[in-house]
Each structure stands twice: as C-alpha cells, then as structure tokens.
Amino acid sequence: MNWRRLWAIMLKELRQMRRDRVTLAMIVGVPVMQLILFGYAINFNLRGLDAGIADQAHTSGSRALVMDMLATGVVKPVLVADTPQQLMDAMRRGRISVGIVVPPDFERRRSEGRQVAQVLVDGSDTVVQAAAAQLAQVPVQRALPDARAPMRSTPRAGPIDVVSFYNPQRITAVNIVPGLIGLILTMTMVMCTSIAIVRERERGNMELLIATPLTRSELMIGKVLPYAVIGLVQTTMVLLLGVWLFHVPVRGSVLDVYVAAALLILANLALGLMISTKAQSQFQSMQMTIFILLPSILLSGFVFPFAGMPLVAQWLAEVLPLTHFLRLIRGVMLRGAGLAEMWIEVLVLIAFIVGMMAVAIMRFRKRLD
Amino acid sequence: MNTADSTDSGDIAIRSQGLCKHFGGVLRVDHVDLLVPVRQVYGFLGPNGAGKSTTIRMLCGLLTPSEGEIEVLGLKIPEQAEALRSRIGYMTQRFSLFEDLSVRENLEFLAAVQGVPKARTKARIDELIEDYRFGDRQKQLAGTMSGGQKQRLALAAAVIHEPQLLFLDEPTSAVDPESRRDFWEKLFELADAGTTLLVSTHMMDEAERCHRLAILDNGRLVADGTPAELTDALQGRTLVIDTATPRRVQHALAGMPGVDGVAQVGNSLRVLLAEGARDMQARIEAAIVQANLQARVAEARPNLEDVFVAATRAGEADRKRAA
Numbered sequence: 214m215n216w217r218r219l220w221a222i223m224l225k226e227l228r229q230m231r232r233d234r235v236t237l238a239m240i241v242g243v244p245v246m247q248l249i250l251f252g253y254a255i256n257f258n259l260r261g262l263d264a265g266i267a268d269q270a271h272t273s274g275s276r277a278l279v280m281d282m283l284a285t286g287v288v289k290p291v292l293v294a295d296t297p298q299q300l301m302d303a304m305r306r307g308r309i310s311v312g313i314v315v316p317p318d319f320e321r322r323r324s325e326g327r328q329v330a331q332v333l334v335d336g337s338d339t340v341v342q343a344a345a346a347q348l349a350q351v352p353v354q355r356a357l358p359d360a361r362a363p364m365r366s367t368p369r370a371g372p373i374d375v376v377s378f379y380n381p382q383r384i385t386a387v388n389i390v391p392g393l394i395g396l397i398l399t400m401t402m403v404m405c406t407s408i409a410i411v412r413e414r415e416r417g418n419m420e421l422l423i424a425t426p427l428t429r430s431e432l433m434i435g436k437v438l439p440y441a442v443i444g445l446v447q448t449t450m451v452l453l454l455g456v457w458l459f460h461v462p463v464r465g466s467v468l469d470v471y472v473a474a475a476l477l478i479l480a481n482l483a484l485g486l487m488i489s490t491k492a493q494s495q496f497q498s499m500q501m502t503i504f505i506l507l508p509s510i511l512l513s514g515f516v517f518p519f520a521g522m523p524l525v526a527q528w529l530a531e532v533l534p535l536t537h538f539l540r541l542i543r544g545v546m547l548r549g550a551g552l553a554e555m556w557i558e559v560l561v562l563i564a565f566i567v568g569m570m571a572v573a574i575m576r577f578r579k580r581l582d
Numbered sequence: 583m584n585t586a587d588s589t590d591s592g593d594i595a596i597r598s599q600g601l602c603k604h605f606g607g608v609l610r611v612d613h614v615d616l617l618v619p620v621r622q623v624y625g626f627l628g629p630n631g632a633g634k635s636t637t638i639r640m641l642c643g644l645l646t647p648s649e650g651e652i653e654v655l656g657l658k659i660p661e662q663a664e665a666l667r668s669r670i671g672y673m674t675q676r677f678s679l680f681e682d683l684s685v686r687e688n689l690e691f692l693a694a695v696q697g698v699p700k701a702r703t704k705a706r707i708d709e710l711i712e713d714y715r716f717g718d719r720q721k722q723l724a725g726t727m728s729g730g731q732k733q734r735l736a737l738a739a740a741v742i743h744e745p746q747l748l749f750l751d752e753p754t755s756a757v758d759p760e761s762r763r764d765f766w767e768k769l770f771e772l773a774d775a776g777t778t779l780l781v782s783t784h785m786m787d788e789a790e791r792c793h794r795l796a797i798l799d800n801g802r803l804v805a806d807g808t809p810a811e812l813t814d815a816l817q818g819r820t821l822v823i824d825t826a827t828p829r830r831v832q833h834a835l836a837g838m839p840g841v842d843g844v845a846q847v848g849n850s851l852r853v854l855l856a857e858g859a860r861d862m863q864a865r866i867e868a869a870i871v872q873a874n875l876q877a878r879v880a881e882a883r884p885n886l887e888d889v890f891v892a893a894t895r896a897g898e899a900d901r902k903r904a905a
Contacts (some may be wrong), residue, residue, distance in 0.1 A: 582645050
C-alpha cells in the first residue's frame with residue numbers, strides 16, 4: 214500500500230464530489246427529507262388527532278375521564294357537542310377523526326362495571342384506529358374493571374394501562390430516528406460506491422487507471438474512505454435533527470453511536486463496491502442497489518419487528534448489515550447499552566466489511582478482459 | 583562485450599511473436615510479429631477494426647494474449663505487466679482523464695499515481711503546463727476543453743513520469759490539422775529525448791511521418807519497414823492517368839487483369855498494378871482507346887496509400903486462397 218497513491222485517489226474523489234452539486238445536495242438533502250418525512254409525518258398522525266367530545270354526564274368523574282384521555286396527547290379537542298349524533302355528523306364531514314361520548318348515566322354504569330364511555334373512530338385510517346385504541350385503554354379512576362368502550366373494530370383488550378419502557382409518550386420518532394440513521398446510510402452509501410467503479414469504466418477513466426502502477430487495494434480503499442466521511446456527516450445531521458426536533462434520547466455514549474455508524478457505513482460502502490465490480494453499467498448498479506435496499510428496509514427490523522418474521526426471512530435479515538446496526542443503535546441510543554455488551558453484532562459487521570472488501574478487491578482485475 | 587541477447591534487448595523496445603487474440607471465437611489479432619527499435623516513432627497503420635487497439639492493449643498488459651509471446655523493455659508481458667506500468671505511458675484512444683478535474687488537478691493526480699518524486703512534482707507540472715501551453719488554463723476543467731487541447735493534456739499526462747516507452751492509440755483522430763501538426767512536433771521532441779513511441783493511426787499523412795511503420799489489416803501484419811522501404815518496394819507498380827472523364831476511365835478499367843486498384847484523386851486516377859504484371863502502361867492505354875476515351879497515362883511515384891492498398895489486397899488474396 215502506497216500512501217501517496219491512496220491519498221491521490223481520495224483527493225481525486227473528493228474533488229469530483231465537490232463539483233458534483235446534485236450528488237452533494239442529495240447527500241445532505243436525503244437525510245433531512247427522510248428524517249422530516251418519517252419523523253414528523255408519522256409522529257403527527259399519531260398525536261393530536263382532531264377530536265369531538267360529548268360529555269352528557271357532566272359529573273366530576275366524567276370530566277376526569279375526558280381529561281385523562283386528552284392528557285395522552287393522542288387527541289386534541291376541537292369540538293364540544295351535546296349528542297353523539299353531532300359527533301357522527303362532524304366525523305362524516307371530516308372535521309374530527311375521533312369522538313368521545315360519555316353517556317348521561319356514566320356514574321351508574323361505572324358503579325355497575327359496565328361500559329362507561331364510547332370512542333368513535335374514523336376507521337378509514339388504520340393509523341387513527343390504532344391511535345384511538347390507546348384511548349380505549351385509559352384507566353377509569355376509582356372504577357371497577359372493564360371501563361373500555363370500544364367500537365367493534367377496536368381490539369378487545371381490558372382497560373390496561375400500556376406501559377412502554379423506552380417510549381412512554383409513544384413518540385414514533387424515538388423508534389424511527391435511530392433506525393433512520395441506518396436506513397439513510399444504507400441508501401446513500403451503497404449507491405455512492407456501487408456506481409464508483411462502473412462510472413469510471415463508462416467514462417473511460419478505468420483504462421487510464423489500470424495502466425498505471427495503482428494497486429487494486431489502493432484504488433478500492435481510496436474510493437471507500439472519502440464516502441465514509443460523508444456518511445459520518447450524515448449521521449451527525451440525523452442525530453442533531455433527531456435530538457433537536459424530536460428529543461430523541463442518546464442514552465448510551467455518543468462515541469458508541471459513531472462507532473456503530475462507522476461500521477455500517479464501511480459495510481455498505483464495501484457492499485456497493487462489490488456491486489460495482491459486478492455491474493456493467495451505472496443503470497445495472499442502480500438496480501442492484503435497489504435489490505439490496507428493499508430487503509434492508511423490510512427485513513432489518515426497521516419496519517416490522519424482527520421477532521415476528523418467518524424463520525427464512527430472519528436468516529435473510531441476518532445477512533444484511535442494517536439488521537445488525539439496528540440492534541446496536543437501538544441498544545446504544547434507547548437502552549443505554551454499550552457496544553461491548555453487543556459484541557456479536559459488532560463482530561458480524563466487521564466480518565462483513567472485511568469479506569466484502571476482499572471480494573471486491575479480488576473481483577477487480579487490472580485487465581480489460 | 584555484451585552478449586547478443588542483452589544487446590538485443592537494449593536496442594529493441596518491443597518484441598512480439600505469434601501474437602494472437604480471440605474475441606468470442608473470432609481471431610482479432612492474427613499472429614503478429616513485431617520488432618520495435620528504441621528511440622523511434624513507430625507507426626501502426628490500419629483501418630478501423632484492424633486490431634491496432636487490441637494489439638497495443640496486449641503490449642501494455644491490459645489484455646491477455648490468447649497466444650504468442652511479448653517482451654516489452656526486457657519484461658515478459660503479461661506476467662511482468664505490473665513492473666512495466668511505471669516505465670510506460672499510455673494515451674488511450676478515448677479521452678480518459680477526469681473531465682471534472684482541472685488541468686492541474688489531473689496532472690497532480692497522475693504525478694502522485696505514477697510516483698513522480700514529491701519534491702519534483704510541482705516543478706514537473708509547471709514545466710508541462712509551460713511546454714504544453716496550458717499557462718492560462720490550469721484551472722479549467724478538462725471536460726470543457728477542445729479536442730486538440732484535450733489531446734495535448736492527455737499527452738502531457740502520459741509523459742508526466744518521463745516513461746521510456748509511450749503508447750499512443752489514435753491520438754489525433756478527433757483533432758484539427760493544425761493541432762495535429764503541433765502534436766506531432768511534440769512526439770518528435772519526445773523521440774529526440776530518447777523515448778520510444780508506438781503510435782497507431784488510420785491516416786496516411788501521419789504514417790508518413792513515422793520512422794518505421796507496420797501495416798495491420800484484419801488483425802494481420804501485412805507489411806512493415808520504413809516508409810521509404812515500403813514505397814520503394816512498389817516501384818513501377820503505380821500509374822497516374824490524367825483525363826477529363828475520370829469516372830468513365832475508371833469504369834473502363836474495372837476488373838482488368840493486372841490492375842489491383844483504381845482510385846480517383848481529383849481529375850486524375852491512381853492505378854495500382856498487380857505484382858509481376860507486364861506492359862501494363864501499354865495495355866491500359868489500349869483499353870482506354872478501345873473505350874473511346876482520351877487519357878494520358880504516366881508512371882507515378884508510389885506513396886503510402888499505394889502501399890496500404892497493395893498490402894491489404896495481398897491480404898485479401900491470401901484469405902481467398904485459404905478459403
């Protein structure tokens with residue numbers, strides 16, 4: 214390994230990157246857009262649903278129940294009605310998506326242990342439905358059990374207070390942001406290197422490069438490292454925005470977050486490079502990137518819980534770097550764990566990086582045939 | 583006293599024997615034997631698809647030969663290709679520098695990659711920028727330059743580490759005549775300074791400038807020698823016909839035995855005669871009279887185009903015989 218040649222490649226990549234305004238904008242734009250899309254959009258759907266309230270009992274108990282429901286933050290009152298009929302009209306017009314009805318005989322129902330209130334849900338939006346299910350689980354103070362008042366489509370669970378250790382306010386962003394770091398890094402990093410070799414081949418630069426004393430490892434490593442810096446910049450951006458906009462906690466050490474991110478970045482860059490040695494055109498490498506990206510999003514545990522997936526899907530997921538990163542980052546950021554406690558995941562990622570780099574370097578030939 | 587072997591490798595830059603390359607079952611380079619002496623501009627003349635690029639790529643170790651042996655600067659290729667890299671410069675047919683880097687950035691990159699000593703890099707780049715007249719364009723992006731400027735930059739980049747041997751694959755195919763003359767000046771300067779150059783071209787006037795020449799056709803080496811040797815070998819086989827009706831005369835001579843080719847050049851026709859054909863001037867005059875046309879037939883001095891036509895005709899005849 215000749216350091217001067219390695220640096221020459223890195224400098225060249227950085228200079229080219231600087232001139233490629235669109236890519237540069239994407240590198241900054243993608244994380245911000247993703248964070249805001251995933252973080253805000255999902256978060257706001259789950260909280261602050263427009264609600265109408267028809268408290269026909271007007272007792273201190275009924276008012277307390279309504280206040281409890283409002284206190285969850287899931288709904289925000291926009292309409293006070295006298296009858297359930299008015300609520301249903303408002304819902305049909307789309308003014309409210311949730312209606313809370315407390316019947317006049319609230320106190321008697323409570324003492325008899327019957328349903329004390331009814332939550333009307335706009336079932337056309339499943340997210341709203343799921344959110345409203347939370348309301349149905351608000352406990353009724355000093356009351357006998359079974360104080361729920363669900364519509365048919367809401368789950369038939371008892372009046373159980375849902376206890377969430379790491380996300381008591383049920384803010385989706387807290388779960389999403391650490392995963393989002395991984396998703397963004399997977400999307401942008403694989404893309405960056407997957408076109409790296411193929412682009413030079415298409416532009417004709419490769420014939421020049423392979424006719425020089427550059428070694429394969431110099432070329433490959435020199436192409437990876439500049440993008441690793443970009444990846445760390447993206448990580449920082451998502452972290453800062455996550456903390457600032459969504460108050461995502463970083464319970465473990467920040468260093469651990471960066472080490473985990475660096476591992477994922479290198480794993481993805483190495484994977485991209487491997488794709489690049491295989492692809493014949495930039496278009497092909499894009500397709501292959503998407504081929505990797507989809508299972509990463511769906512199987513890694515970012516969208517669906519890992520444990521709920523069929524065994525085969527779990528095996529597949531174990532091959533994806535994002536799966537291991539998600540375990541690391543959620544552990545570090547949300548549970549305050551240290552990387553040492555999750556050494557297996559760290560080891561898997563390191564093995565992935567070394568393996569992919571080796572395959573990429575071996576697959577790359579300083580020959581045209 | 584040197585042994586015969588080491589004297590040889592001291593004077594010979596490139597030697598190939600029985601060099602072949604198949605692509606998908608098609609023989610693209612067919613048993614090429616080359617001997618390129620040092621400090622010369624050696625031309626590779628041939629039409630597109632003759633196998634010039636393929637041969638050059640095999641010589642610098644970028645393609646693996648299907649058959650045959652190569653020795654370049656005393657190194658066995660492709661086995662010792664890596665050792666060769668720092669001693670050769672290669673200017674690709676297509677512009678292969680980075681279009682999104684500036685002139686100076688491109689040169690800086692190649693200086694580092696080619697191992698120009700760090701202390702010398704800046705001086706060397708300044709020198710090239712001066713020599714190749716990029717003084718006012720150092721910061722211009724390579725992609726925004728004209729064809730001639732790009733070629734000049736590519737040449738500067740290819741010689742940045744002062745290689746002993748320079749491969750140039752159709753370096754001037756996309757360049758205006760003035761830039762071409764300018765470019766060739768540079769090539770001769772390099773040869774004078776001791777560099778061996780292998781230049782492929784499909785242009786006759788460029789081929790004429792070379793010290794020695796190899797003509798490739800359909801992957802086969804059909805002739806080689808100095809331009810003078812090659813044209814002298816055709817002495818007596820070329821005629822020029824001055825006539826007011828060149829196309830009709832050409833028609834009259836078509837298919838005539840002993841005539842290998844008739845090409846119109848302005849108002850005259852150039853005739854290449856078959857090897858060993860006798861009394862052709864008289865027979866052609868008779869044929870023209872018979873066709874009721876008027877023309878003046880005279881002997882002409884053979885040029886490289888005649889050499890090229892004669893060599894490729896011979897190749898065709900060989901192939902026909904073989905088939």
